[in-house]
Amino acid sequence: LPYSLSVSIGGPPVRFRMGADVPYAATVAEGAKPQSYSYRTVGIAIDIVGQIMIEPGLYKMDVSVSDSSIASSNQVQGSPSVAGVPMFRNFNTNGSVILKDGQTTQLSTSADPVTGEITRVEVTLNVVK
Numbered sequence: 162l163p164y165s166l167s168v169s170i171g172g173p174p175v176r177f178r179m180g181a182d183v184p185y186a187a188t189v190a191e192g193a194k195p196q197s198y199s200y201r202t203v204g205i206a207i208d209i210v211g212q213i214m215i216e217p218g219l220y221k222m223d224v225s226v227s228d229s230s231i232a233s234s235n236q237v238q239g240s241p242s243v244a245g246v247p248m249f250r251n252f253n254t255n256g257s258v259i260l261k262d263g264q265t266t267q268l269s270t271s272a273d274p275v276t277g278e279i280t281r282v283e284v285t286l287n288v289v290k
Contacts, residue, residue, distance in 0.1 A: 164205070166209060170212050174209065175210075176208050177207040178205070179204050180202055180205060181203060182201070182202050185199060185247050187199040203229045206225075208223075219259060219260075220288075221257060223257050224282075225253075226268070226282050228251070254271070258286075263287060265285040266284055268283065269281070269282050
Protein backbone atom coordinates (compact mmCIF):
# COMPACT_ATOMS: atom_id res chain seq x y z
CA LEU A 162 0.00 0.00 0.00
CA PRO A 163 1.28 3.47 -0.68
CA TYR A 164 1.82 5.88 2.21
CA SER A 165 2.85 9.51 1.88
CA LEU A 166 4.68 11.32 4.69
CA SER A 167 5.99 14.89 4.90
CA VAL A 168 9.41 15.35 6.47
CA SER A 169 11.61 18.39 7.02
CA ILE A 170 15.34 18.35 6.43
CA GLY A 171 16.97 18.82 9.83
CA GLY A 172 13.54 18.58 11.43
CA PRO A 173 12.16 16.23 14.08
CA PRO A 174 11.56 12.53 13.46
CA VAL A 175 8.32 11.61 11.69
CA ARG A 176 6.35 8.73 13.15
CA PHE A 177 3.30 7.22 11.42
CA ARG A 178 1.09 4.55 13.00
CA MET A 179 -2.10 3.01 11.65
CA GLY A 180 -3.79 -0.16 12.82
CA ALA A 181 -6.10 -1.68 15.39
CA ASP A 182 -5.98 -3.52 18.68
CA VAL A 183 -7.25 -7.01 17.90
CA PRO A 184 -8.72 -9.25 20.63
CA TYR A 185 -7.76 -12.90 20.93
CA ALA A 186 -8.73 -15.51 23.51
CA ALA A 187 -6.27 -15.52 26.42
CA THR A 188 -7.92 -18.25 28.53
CA VAL A 189 -10.46 -20.84 27.53
CA ALA A 190 -12.04 -23.48 29.74
CA GLU A 191 -12.06 -26.86 28.02
CA GLY A 192 -15.01 -27.05 25.63
CA ALA A 193 -16.23 -23.59 26.57
CA LYS A 194 -16.21 -20.10 25.18
CA PRO A 195 -13.21 -17.83 25.89
CA GLN A 196 -13.14 -16.60 29.48
CA SER A 197 -10.82 -13.67 28.88
CA TYR A 198 -9.23 -11.80 26.03
CA SER A 199 -5.92 -10.10 25.41
CA TYR A 200 -5.27 -7.50 22.73
CA ARG A 201 -2.46 -7.16 20.24
CA THR A 202 -1.83 -4.16 18.02
CA VAL A 203 -1.63 -4.96 14.32
CA GLY A 204 -0.97 -2.55 11.49
CA ILE A 205 1.78 -0.40 10.01
CA ALA A 206 4.46 1.71 11.69
CA ILE A 207 6.79 3.96 9.68
CA ASP A 208 9.56 6.05 11.23
CA ILE A 209 11.72 8.60 9.39
CA VAL A 210 14.67 9.99 11.36
CA GLY A 211 17.99 11.71 10.73
CA GLN A 212 16.88 13.54 7.60
CA ILE A 213 19.78 15.68 6.39
CA MET A 214 21.05 17.33 3.22
CA ILE A 215 24.39 15.75 2.29
CA GLU A 216 25.03 18.30 -0.44
CA PRO A 217 22.75 20.59 -2.41
CA GLY A 218 20.05 18.42 -3.99
CA LEU A 219 21.11 15.17 -2.23
CA TYR A 220 19.22 14.04 0.87
CA LYS A 221 19.72 11.22 3.39
CA MET A 222 17.25 9.78 5.88
CA ASP A 223 16.85 6.65 7.98
CA VAL A 224 13.65 4.71 7.34
CA SER A 225 12.10 2.02 9.53
CA VAL A 226 8.97 0.06 8.55
CA SER A 227 7.10 -2.51 10.66
CA ASP A 228 3.94 -4.26 9.52
CA SER A 229 1.93 -6.81 11.46
CA SER A 230 -1.30 -8.61 10.68
CA ILE A 231 -3.46 -11.39 12.02
CA ALA A 232 -4.51 -14.51 10.15
CA SER A 233 -6.40 -17.63 11.10
CA SER A 234 -4.55 -20.91 10.78
CA ASN A 235 -6.74 -21.94 7.81
CA GLN A 236 -5.81 -18.73 5.90
CA VAL A 237 -2.10 -19.59 5.89
CA GLN A 238 -1.67 -23.00 4.30
CA GLY A 239 1.40 -25.05 5.17
CA SER A 240 2.16 -23.14 8.36
CA PRO A 241 2.77 -24.77 11.72
CA SER A 242 -0.29 -23.73 13.71
CA VAL A 243 -2.94 -24.73 16.19
CA ALA A 244 -6.45 -24.97 14.76
CA GLY A 245 -8.65 -22.05 15.73
CA VAL A 246 -5.78 -20.01 17.17
CA PRO A 247 -4.82 -16.79 15.37
CA MET A 248 -1.39 -16.29 13.84
CA PHE A 249 0.37 -12.94 14.10
CA ARG A 250 2.47 -12.14 11.04
CA ASN A 251 5.32 -9.59 11.22
CA PHE A 252 7.56 -7.76 8.78
CA ASN A 253 10.32 -5.35 9.87
CA THR A 254 12.97 -3.51 7.90
CA ASN A 255 15.13 -0.44 8.30
CA GLY A 256 17.93 1.31 6.51
CA SER A 257 19.28 4.58 5.18
CA VAL A 258 18.37 6.03 1.81
CA ILE A 259 20.15 8.75 -0.16
CA LEU A 260 17.96 10.36 -2.80
CA LYS A 261 17.64 13.29 -5.17
CA ASP A 262 14.37 15.05 -5.91
CA GLY A 263 12.01 12.72 -7.81
CA GLN A 264 14.18 9.65 -7.24
CA THR A 265 12.87 6.29 -5.99
CA THR A 266 14.91 3.55 -4.36
CA GLN A 267 14.01 0.13 -3.05
CA LEU A 268 14.79 -0.22 0.66
CA SER A 269 13.99 -3.95 0.84
CA THR A 270 12.12 -6.85 -0.68
CA SER A 271 11.17 -10.00 1.17
CA ALA A 272 9.14 -13.13 0.55
CA ASP A 273 7.10 -14.56 3.42
CA PRO A 274 8.59 -18.04 3.96
CA VAL A 275 5.17 -19.56 4.68
CA THR A 276 2.87 -17.88 2.12
CA GLY A 277 5.34 -16.71 -0.52
CA GLU A 278 3.75 -13.24 -0.37
CA ILE A 279 6.20 -10.54 -1.49
CA THR A 280 6.63 -7.36 0.55
CA ARG A 281 8.56 -4.50 -1.04
CA VAL A 282 9.45 -1.17 0.55
CA GLU A 283 10.23 1.65 -1.86
CA VAL A 284 11.01 5.23 -0.91
CA THR A 285 10.42 8.20 -3.22
CA LEU A 286 11.60 11.73 -2.48
CA ASN A 287 9.66 14.72 -3.77
CA VAL A 288 11.10 18.05 -2.63
CA VAL A 289 8.53 20.79 -2.01
CA LYS A 290 9.97 24.29 -2.03
